[in-house]
Amino acid sequence: MSEKYSLNIVHLYPDLLNLYGDKGNIECMRKRLLWRGIDVNVIECTNQSPEIDFENADIIFVGGGSDREQEIVCNKLLKKKAELCAYAEDNGVIVAVCGGYQLLGKYYKTEKTEIEGLGILDIYTDSIPNAPRLIGNIVLESEITAQKIVGFENHGGRTVIGSHKPLGKVIYGKGNNGESGYEGVVYKNVIGTYLHGPIFPKNPQLCDYVLTNALKRRYKAFEGLTTLDDELENTANDYIVDRFTK
Ligand code: GLN
Numbered sequence: 001m002s003e004k005y006s007l008n009i010v011h012l013y014p015d016l017l018n019l020y021g022d023k024g025n026i027e028c029m030r031k032r033l034l035w036r037g038i039d040v041n042v043i044e045c046t047n048q049s050p051e052i053d054f055e056n057a058d059i060i061f062v063g064g065g066s067d068r069e070q071e072i073v074c075n076k077l078l079k080k081k082a083e084l085c086a087y088a089e090d091n092g093v094i095v096a097v098c099g100g101y102q103l104l105g106k107y108y109k110t111e112k113t114e115i116e117g118l119g120i121l122d123i124y125t126d127s128i129p130n131a132p133r134l135i136g137n138i139v140l141e142s143e144i145t146a147q148k149i150v151g152f153e154n155h156g157g158r159t160v161i162g163s164h165k166p167l168g169k170v171i172y173g174k175g176n177n178g179e180s181g182y183e184g185v186v187y188k189n190v191i192g193t194y195l196h197g198p199i200f201p202k203n204p205q206l207c208d209y210v211l212t213n214a215l216k217r218r219y220k221a222f223e224g225l226t227t228l229d230d231e232l233e234n235t236a237n238d239y240i241v242d243r244f245t246k
């Protein structure tokens with residue numbers, strides 16, 4: 001009999017970082033695993049949790065939020081900085097959105113303060129006084145998916161990714177800092193991105209990329225995900241791409 005697969009998804013601070021429904025990405029990962037007969041266990045680590053427990057994590061997800069909430073989360077996560085860095089270096093899967101993405105870097109400088117980051121990525125984020133927020137729909141071309149990646153961004157911070165590989169080239173929208181023409185970062189199995197809310201439901205191939213990485217890391221014999229009927233998701237994705245790029 002073939003092995004029964006199962007993944008643990010750790011959702012960091014859904015009570016603090018859940019702008020535009022970033023939480024929907026957890027539901028998307030869960031469903032896309034269950035539809036394939038793969039078990040999934042979601043562990044929420046909230047502001048009330050006594051410990052950040054990611055010892056058995058296969059995927060760590062962290063969403064976006066306001067600067068205030070970001071600072072609370074960062075102070076908590078800094079206590080586990082070494083473990084989180086080691087997890088990322090060991091090909092652990094992390095998906096971090098907006099505020100969460102900024103936390104993966106060296107620092108996030110706001111107009112009032114500097115928030116120390118986890119240093120998992122060699123990137124940094126600055127807020128430029130009086131500069132407009134980077135808000136709106138966004139479309140990317142990415143090396144990791146055949147399908148274009150579509151989403152919505154809303155950030156004041158400008159992120160510089162240095163020599164890291166971006167998640168994608170901006171075809172429409174602003175991206176990491178409104179100037180470089182690139183969005184997000186991919187480092188080992190870590191993805192940082194400004195694309196908020198339902199990035200996975202809107203981009204099924206990106207969701208499957210993340211699930212595949214987690215399954216490959218956990219199960220050496222894993223041969224790949226079965227295909228799902230994504231006709232609706234793909235139609236929605238195509239519609240957004242056409243709307244903003246044609
Ligand atoms: N506070 C960060 C910024 O504005 C992130 C906000 C967010 O998560 N949307 O740059």
